[in-house]
Amino acid sequence: MATAFYFDERCLWHTTGEHVIIAPVGGYLQPPSSGGHAENPETKRRLKNLIEVSGLGDHLEWRKAEPVTRAEMQRIHTPKYLDEFKRLSDAGGGNAGYYSPFGPGSFEIAAISAGLVKRAVSDVFHRRLDNAYVISRPPGHHCLPDASMGFCLLANIPLALEALRAEVGPVRAAVVDWDVHHGNGTEACFYDRDDTLTISLHQENCFPPDQGRAEARGTGKGEGYNLNIPLLPGGGYQAYLDAFDLLVTPALRAFKPEIIVIASGLDANAFDPLARMQAHSETFRAMASKIKALADELCGGRLLAAHEGGYSEGYVPFCGLALIEEFSGHRTPVQDPFLDILTAQQPPADFIAYQRARLEKQAASLGF
């Protein structure tokens, strides 16, 4: 048994085209000299490279997977959306939704990305390995059943959970989304269902703006099975730990999942260009430690993380490495070269107390 690392180089060949941060080049927007669109392969490739160079990769089981099929996609997505995505992909690229540009062949690459998550969910559920990390690109947590959104082209985690249920029958699954942006796509896929607890920790009113409110708790028999935890910009390490202790932990204990899937955006990091949350590598190590202990307590250790956002080329690798070190129980000699300065930049005590009071109020409203 081991921690598995699901990776396929083809996922890094998906292109998001000529953009600066998130805006298409044109008019007064000078074309980029390098990098371009925030969602480019470099953060993911540098994480994979640090895993290899640090020696952690020698302690992981590297795996690939088959792409998901069109029939599997239709468990979540509408035929109309899939037809349009495929048509544009074959025609050289386009955009089949909101803030989600893609290039030629991205339909097939997205099927590989979702296929990696699908296989990881199955392998973890059947205890073929201890836990897993998946470099899923394009990411999935903003993707809606009928439209792409926020760089996400297929709903990777919902597709994987529905494939598992098709294989084994009903499964109680929890999705914990610590990407800095709201996991609106995953929420939309399961909003009226009681078999999937969706939890999203995110910077308040970031992306999509005006979504991810604490009051959005689900509908119909899904009422109470969606938990949004909006955090104030700048919250940093302590905001995430307090959110875990006050809300995530009691919610998971009440739900009693059979498997926990992390939507693992690393864009809460302090250097990220698309958010303002001040987290550092020890934040991700601490969250990984807490969620691993909860998986051991609640569901026989069944735990995996599927990569979502994270746009600081220099820093994402150190956050991901810390997380996967914690999953695998193997500590490398790597020291985060940015940790001292980011620790010194954490918010002051009165800010932390204010953020904690907000979380305590939300927890009390839920009876935790």
Ligand code: ZN
């Ligand atoms: Zn994100």
